[in-house]
Amino acid sequence: MSVSVEDGVIREVSDRPIKADGARRIDVGGKTLMPGLIDLHVHAYFSDMNAKLVDSRDAPYRTAHAVKKLGHALDCGFTTVRDIGGGDYSLASAIEDRLIRAPRFFYAGKVLSMTGGHVDYRTPNEQHHTHGYCSCGSMNWGGVVVDGVDACIKAAREELRRGAHCIKIVASGGVMSPSDPMWMNQFREDETRAIVNECIERRTYVSAHCHPVSAIRRSIEFGVRCIEHATLIDAETARFVAERGAFVVPTMSVIFVSMEVGAALGMTPDSMAKLEVAADAAIEGLQHMRDAGVKMGFGTDLLGSTYDRQCREFEFRRQVFTPLEMLRQATSTGAEILMQEGQLGCVRPGAHADLIVVDGDPLKDIALLAADGRKLDLIMRAGEIVKNRLD
Template sequence: MTTTRFINANVIDTRNGQVLPDRQVRVQDGRIVAVSDTALEGADDQVIDVRGRYLMPGMVDSHVHVTAITPNFALLETLSPFYVGAKSSELLKDMLMRGFTTVRDAGGADHGLASALEEDSLIGPRLMYAGRALSQTGGHADMRGAGQQTFEGCFCCAGLGRVCDGVSEVRRAARDEIRKGATQLKIMASGGVASPTDRVDSTQFSLEEIDAIVEEATAANIHTMAHAYTARAINRLIPRGVRTIEHGNLMDEESCRLFLEHGAYLTPTLITYDALAREGVEAGMAEHLQRKVYDVLEAGHKALAMAQEHGVKMLYGSDLLGRMQRYQLDEFHLRKDVIPTAELLRSATCNAADAYGHSGDFGEVIPGARGDLLVLEGNPLDDITVLTRPEEQLLLIMKAGKLYKNVM
């Protein structure tokens, strides 16, 4: 692999929220091997003169559904997985071109997509995947309608989740997803918007079932992420070792205390509710499900402010579905008036690595980290919206030492 040396770079130190001026950065064999304020030698290096622009690590979206080519999940489960994979390839390429070099899939993706991306058979970000999200009968990943006695598709094809009940079943399901290479397990632990038979304010899975899932993840040295809206759902999850809470729109002060006590992370996904409210039905969501969006839409903004006030660590997440995935960068707009710029940038970089148990592996421009780098015209620490205009601001994208865009 070519050794690349960036010179005259203003490096964004994401962990400390500062600019390191006039740096050289060497990437070799897919990893950063040196960051220096003096000249690095290397006659055979490919040299890229950044010319005072801003070099930062590739971004991380901690909540995506790369196979959610439609917000109609019942339809998705009947589609050919070959068709879904082909359409997902378009979504994945677009994510990389927005500057996301790593994404964490929250249900639906598998080892096949992850391997294709790793091999460059598909162009897109590095893919961490939960496999099938674990759901109880009638839970957030059970897409059967109230009057439906049988299922038209099958739970082994293109859906986002699998149904399991009881400690032995959830343990077997968790072990099966781990066997298939899951980098984290996803628990559907409360009601949701897109599921037809549950209520947003319901809790799902017994404590014993949750304990079994977390125990299996811990045994495999991976983390758990849990879909949860209400304080009642969140506050029973965090003490049991769930690492990241997804959404959290209806959390309370006790939730914040638990986040801090147990070192858990919150992944707000404000943009998906904004997008669903505006065009969910037009994009394919059933109208009666789209109405559930308003149960959590405004609450999400209040939860964000509460979490920031209490110092809860947060991750960047979008959770967008189908064609609405084009709004992936707009989460920055929805958070920027509440979250300080440096902290918002951390949520999309080093916080994710910390939350996943991979500190130093990505999300920072430091020796040993993956060679996932972006060059920007402007400084995102001065104006976070620089990141939301990739067509004009994002000049270079490197993932694992390979260039995917370079208009320097």
């Protein structure tokens, strides 16, 4: 096959040599040309396992971390990422203007949380809290605490005004937050539906952090399009998700990598205990979703210094999925979740020229993509070659 690229776009794909006077020609030589990978769950600014410490270090430190993390992702073949909490217009603009070497960048802006929810990082003994957008008293860099329909609408509109690709809410408890159990459902129906409606009017969608089945089911019933994590999903709920045509982005890396190094990096005993609950159910949940035919994307959610384990997501998923299934999760299904079908995650005329060349056949050996970029001979992002070992 031959592929021609011009002005950052794939112009032609042919089973015959393509005539193009003056074009630079690169012989892939029997290796595998495929779309660049898509990681749908990153937090570029999350520079430490302790979210409150991230906030106190201020923007320059967080930005320096983002530069290093995003550069590593690009070197691993991830030509697109979705920052699902914390990414902003400034970082996206710096990437667009090529001040930062990074993948294509979609962002959800600040995560919306209710008081006492997963992104309210105050410990139970902390009383201070100033209500109102952008003065939530904790985790200002990545989240905003909102209660009631009007506050939810205002916060959603504000993030969309700031260029958010979608809106992220926390619809259940989580591992890292200090005062909410994982089984807790968060946001009322009217609050969730209000946020969903704002996204519909903007022709985009809501993605919801969910661990337990109750949060997954009610979120989808209330109009949420994409579920993050779904760690505790069972077979019945997986079938429900599939029937509704919703998407799920599981995140195995953050669970199992944090189990390995979390305590050493400062995770609290309470968070480690919640992490064990997630780990016990995570792989079984993947099997439930595969059996039900749930459409799944590829996400990692790695925090702090663990970002360099991004490619291990393939290692964890291979316990359940075939290489072809994982390749689709990390390319075409990811593009569908991003509402970028035909533009990303494919090699076809009119698509963005985000391409990688693999030294081998990932359909036979998915470990080629789990090697932190060492098995990638070429990486192209928006038509620009950022790595080339073929010439």
